[in-house]
Amino acid sequence: MEEFVATPSVGLNRRVLVVDDEAEIRLFFKDFLSDCQVCTAADGSEVAPLLASFRPHLVITDLRMPRQGGLAVIELVKAHDPAIEVLMITGYGRIEEAVEAMKLGASDFIPKPFEVEQMHLAIEKCFERVKLRQQNTALQEANRELQRLTELKEKFLRMTSHELRGPLTILQGYCDLLAVMADSPDDVREARVAMQAAISNLTTIVQNLTLLMTTTTDHLPISCQPFDVAALVRTTLEEIKVHARHRQHQYHLAGPEHLPAVGDALRVTQVLRELLFNAVKFTPDHGNIHVRLTSDEPYFTIEIEDNGIGMAAHEVAVAFESFYEVASSQYHSTSRTNFKGGGLGIGLTLVRDVVTAYGGRVSIVSEPGKGTTVTVRFPRDKTPVADLNLNQTGETT
Known part of the structure; x- marks a missing residue:
């Protein structure tokens, strides 16, 4: 297993794992993917620990390798994270193997020797899908947060309405009673006590809301x-x-x-x-x-x-x-x-x-x-x- 090579910061958001038993191919991809962070392995049996430690966005794998081939690599990658893109490359591929690779989740099947432009386009398509998935995830998270805030706002409005309506109903009711019971000092005194308690409650609510707004804005x-x-x-x-x-x-x-x-x-x-x-x-x-x-x-x-x-x-x-x-x-x-x-x-x-x-x-x-x-x-x-x-x-x- 070879150590991965970190390239300039422009490529730190792109991580590519290259799995091929030919040292020349591994070296080629290190040079070719100069804007990416690249890790290489010489056989499919070396892939499992790298999926967790390196966390690649894209895996480029050879089909036939000594101990574990490319089809097994695709299954391993997709079991670990279905969102990881996989490109299959081979010099001895058959149509049946290409079909099987695509069924297992490979994004493309490229025969050797491949053209640099063809490989460049295939890789860019893979990273475009990665980018779209990341954007979709961000939108889903933003939507969940918006939903949470909307529910919070609705809860606030519902409780505020309930909290304010209670004291105001009491005040209104006793004010109406005072109009017809003004000749009874005891009734007036009881009404005043109840109204004062309601006013105190309403005042506390308003003060707390004002204090809360103050703490969030200043x-x-x-x-x-x-x-x-x-x-x-x-x-x-x-x-x-x-x-x-x-x-x-x-x-x-x-x-x-x-x-x-x-x-x-x-x-x-x-x-x-x-x-x-x-x-x-x-x-x-x-x-x-x-x-x-x-x-x-x-x-x-x-x-x-x-x-x-x-x-x-x-x-x-x-x-x-x-x-x-x-x-x-x-x-x-x-x-x-x-x-x-x-x-x-x-x-x-x-x-x-x-x-x-x-x-x-x-x-x-x-x-x-x-x-x-x-x-x-x-x-x-x-x-x-x-x-x-x-x-x-x-x-x-």
């Missing part, structure tokens, strides 16, 4: 002001308790009484609220939600652990994608606090984008049926850092 601004992380965590947790009191969860908070930091209290609150609402939604009634705050200079870490339904590994891998939801959108049920309640599917995307812009990191550890732990780490003293990317393990670094 750099997310992070302010730098002194704040107490411990006080922020306590306040946010109390807010969640009020919203989710009907779920009767047990909340456990551990951490220092005070933890001074310099950064963006609003962004940290946004992250904490999204993670706590997620824990509430995917933890059955009477479940446990733990919030732990720790500090290891120069970072502070917030860990939220629940004993809810958890996620499988493939769900963790895509949890930060925009508009992803565990439940099917066909059974979408709007709620920030009800068990398995639906939303726009952008909560964890916003968490990722905020944490990334902040210069921190977020990770998820989850197991179906046992719960989920989300850990976020922020700099205690915010300073500019390079943009971070979400890797395949569900962690930004």
Whole structure:
């Protein structure tokens, strides 16, 4: 077996394997295919390992060789990859062998001695087919991506319509009731509470959509002001308790009484609220939600652990994608606090984008049926850092 010869970069996209027991023929093709990357073998028995290591686009093989002939080479090549082109050359060919070669998948059967122009045209036809197949594959991949984006857009529009229609229906209904119940203070008070909750829900949806658009079109601004992380965590947790009191969860908070930091209290609150609402939604009634705050200079870490339904590994891998939801959108049920309640599917995307812009990191550890732990780490003293990317393990670094 001879080593392949790499030619200038113009030919690196064309790889040709020449299989012939005549050294002069192998040398000819090395010179003739100067714009290609060429590998040669002296017998068909040497072809198998080269198919995997060299990955040829075209195989030019002699028909008759001492140990393994060209027909066996064609079968081997086509079994490995049907897309590889094969040219058969021979000085002793018969019409029956030519027919058999074509049946096995050879692109052409060229007798020796061949004309250089004839060989050039045959090779160019082979590479034209290779190019067309590559273009077709690229178009298929582009079409699949377009279909995925179209489905994502349709899902987004469907859920957005559902999310916005619910609060607006409540507002409209109670506004109509106020018109006929204005003489009852209790009814008016109850209506106002319900309307305020709906307005708050609608405002959160609009804010999250605005934040998502900001993170995808421009750099997310992070302010730098002194704040107490411990006080922020306590306040946010109390807010969640009020919203989710009907779920009767047990909340456990551990951490220092005070933890001074310099950064963006609003962004940290946004992250904490999204993670706590997620824990509430995917933890059955009477479940446990733990919030732990720790500090290891120069970072502070917030860990939220629940004993809810958890996620499988493939769900963790895509949890930060925009508009992803565990439940099917066909059974979408709007709620920030009800068990398995639906939303726009952008909560964890916003968490990722905020944490990334902040210069921190977020990770998820989850197991179906046992719960989920989300850990976020922020700099205690915010300073500019390079943009971070979400890797395949569900962690930004």
